Amino acid sequence: MFDAILIFTGFLMIGALLGFALVTLPRFMAPSRPGELKSVTYECGERPIGEPWVKFRVAYYVFALAFVVFDVEAVFLYPWAVIIRQLGIYGLVQMAIFIGILVLGLAYAWRKGVLKWV
Amino acid sequence: MTLLKTLIGMLALVMVVLVNTIVVMWCERKWMGHMQSRQGPMRTGFHGALQPFADALKLLGKEDLVPAGADRILYLIAPIIAFTPSILVYAATPWVAAFTGASFDVGIFMVFAIAALFPVGILVAGWSSHNKYSLIGGFRAAAQQISYEVPMILAVLGVVMLAGSMGLQQIVEAQAGVWNVITQPFAFILFFVGMLAELNRTPFDMPEAESELVAGFNTEYSSMRFALFFVAEYMNVFTWSLLTVLLFLGGWSGPLLPGIVWLFLKTYLLVFVIIWVRATFPRVRVDQLMEIGWKLLLPAALLNVLITAVGIVTNLVVLSVLEFAAAAALVWLVSRLGKHAGDRVREAAVERHAPPRTRAAEATVASTETEGATA
Numbered sequence: 001m002f003d004a005i006l007i008f009t010g011f012l013m014i015g016a017l018l019g020f021a022l023v024t025l026p027r028f029m030a031p032s033r034p035g036e037l038k039s040v041t042y043e044c045g046e047r048p049i050g051e052p053w054v055k056f057r058v059a060y061y062v063f064a065l066a067f068v069v070f071d072v073e074a075v076f077l078y079p080w081a082v083i084i085r086q087l088g089i090y091g092l093v094q095m096a097i098f099i100g101i102l103v104l105g106l107a108y109a110w111r112k113g114v115l116k117w118v
Numbered sequence: 119m120t121l122l123k124t125l126i127g128m129l130a131l132v133m134v135v136l137v138n139t140i141v142v143m144w145c146e147r148k149w150m151g152h153m154q155s156r157q158g159p160m161r162t163g164f165h166g167a168l169q170p171f172a173d174a175l176k177l178l179g180k181e182d183l184v185p186a187g188a189d190r191i192l193y194l195i196a197p198i199i200a201f202t203p204s205i206l207v208y209a210a211t212p213w214v215a216a217f218t219g220a221s222f223d224v225g226i227f228m229v230f231a232i233a234a235l236f237p238v239g240i241l242v243a244g245w246s247s248h249n250k251y252s253l254i255g256g257f258r259a260a261a262q263q264i265s266y267e268v269p270m271i272l273a274v275l276g277v278v279m280l281a282g283s284m285g286l287q288q289i290v291e292a293q294a295g296v297w298n299v300i301t302q303p304f305a306f307i308l309f310f311v312g313m314l315a316e317l318n319r320t321p322f323d324m325p326e327a328e329s330e331l332v333a334g335f336n337t338e339y340s341s342m343r344f345a346l347f348f349v350a351e352y353m354n355v356f357t358w359s360l361l362t363v364l365l366f367l368g369g370w371s372g373p374l375l376p377g378i379v380w381l382f383l384k385t386y387l388l389v390f391v392i393i394w395v396r397a398t399f400p401r402v403r404v405d406q407l408m409e410i411g412w413k414l415l416l417p418a419a420l421l422n423v424l425i426t427a428v429g430i431v432t433n434l435v436v437l438s439v440l441e442f443a444a445a446a447a448l449v450w451l452v453s454r455l456g457k458h459a460g461d462r463v464r465e466a467a468v469e470r471h472a473p474p475r476t477r478a479a480e481a482t483v484a485s486t487e488t489e490g491a492t493a
Contacts, residue, residue, distance in 0.1 A: 008206075038181075096427075
């Protein structure tokens with residue numbers, strides 16, 4: 001396990017350092033002539049109109065909530081999946097009930113019409 | 119000493135991955151070119167083999183710009199946030215039977231956990247750019263992630279059940295007799311669709327969507343920061359092809375040739391399929407992806423979990439038959455839905471392009487009717 005953590009940390013360091021090195025390279029190789037017009041954000045070649053950081057209407061809010069539920073469900077399912085052979089029918093029925101409840105929830109949301117991009 | 123050896127091994131592995139990323143880039147341009155009756159890059163090296171290097175050199179010489187009003191720190195680190203996980207995935211990915219570097223017991227689970235960080239990088243990039251197109255691209259990446267991820271994770275559940283382990287090494291060993299694509303064809307289809315969305319590739323390339331969002335989340339990026347997103351994307355194509363091979367196509371098992379050769383052959387076959395898909399399908403809308411994810415893939419993935427569980431408790435032949443039946447049913451359903459949508463589009467088009475005389479006639483009829491009503 002210690003080895004695994006070491007290797008994980010190693011790859012994390014390599015990835016981050018490699019990324020950092022790559023973005024730092026142009027600092028020595030590329031020209032730098034900043035200009036006012038250059039740093040204007042692109043908007044079809046015109047001067048940007050208005051502020052981009054407006055209150056954004058997140059149209060998939062309900063999906064995000066359902067996502068949390070089902071992602072956590074997936075986390076619960078994995079340990080069960082590993083030992084399903086030992087659990088046999090008993091484990092199958094139990095998990096069927098658990099999934100069944102969640103599917104009911106999904107079906108209810110669907111019926112209610114909230115699974116829609118509004 | 120062993121520490122140094124491990125470090126050199128890891129660096130060598132990263133180099134192998136980077137070389138493969140370059141090969142995938144070249145494959146994409148070349149194969150896409152031939153699919154579109156072009157030749158693709160031809161001038162740099164043999165059949166454009168040096169094109170990726172030329173691109174990298176060009177980008178190295180470009181000015182690293184930060185747009186006015188951007189959230190500077192986030193803008194600068196976003197490419198690194200997107201790039202690091204694509205390397206980090208290899209901490210849990212085995213290549214051959216002998217590779218035991220970091221055989222995590224939770225292998226595939228950890229791969230999913232790490233891969234989930236990539237859209238975060240895109241969201242950060244999109245938000246910090248201070249550009250409307252980037253912002254929309256970033257939010258689309260988030261919308262996309264919550265659509266594909268659950269079905270994708272649930273599709274792999276069947277593989278985990280069959281292997282009785284989450285470790286990728288054990289999953290490959292469990293496929294020594296029969297590959298998972300035979301016992302899990304339904305899960306394979308679901309996983310593949312989820313994977314295309316994970317890779318942000320056509321038909322699910324909404325965060326970039328060059329024909330509507332300029333370049334999506336990386337509109338404002340230039341120089342190596344842009345390249346980093348680009349490299350991360352192609353590295354992910356290779357990584358997920360490799361992971362699909364490990365999960366469904368028996369990993370490094372195969373007759374005659376050594377295991378590593380088989381692994382690469384299968385991986386590049388999948389890379390080809392991914393590029394082929396890009397050359398074939400139009401982009402779906404972001405709300406359509408949500409519909410696909412939540413109303414089609416998620417129920418299908420739950421059905422797959424059920425089928426697999428039943429199959430394991432009974433026997434593998436039953437499982438295989440059920441899975442193939444489910445896969446066939448899914449393909450039939452999608453083709454029906456597609457036909458239905460196509461019919462509606464055609465009807466709408468016929469109405470729009472109705473000959474002017476009919477329209478005029480309709481107008482006359484309508485006006486006489488109203489006249490009649492007023493009279």
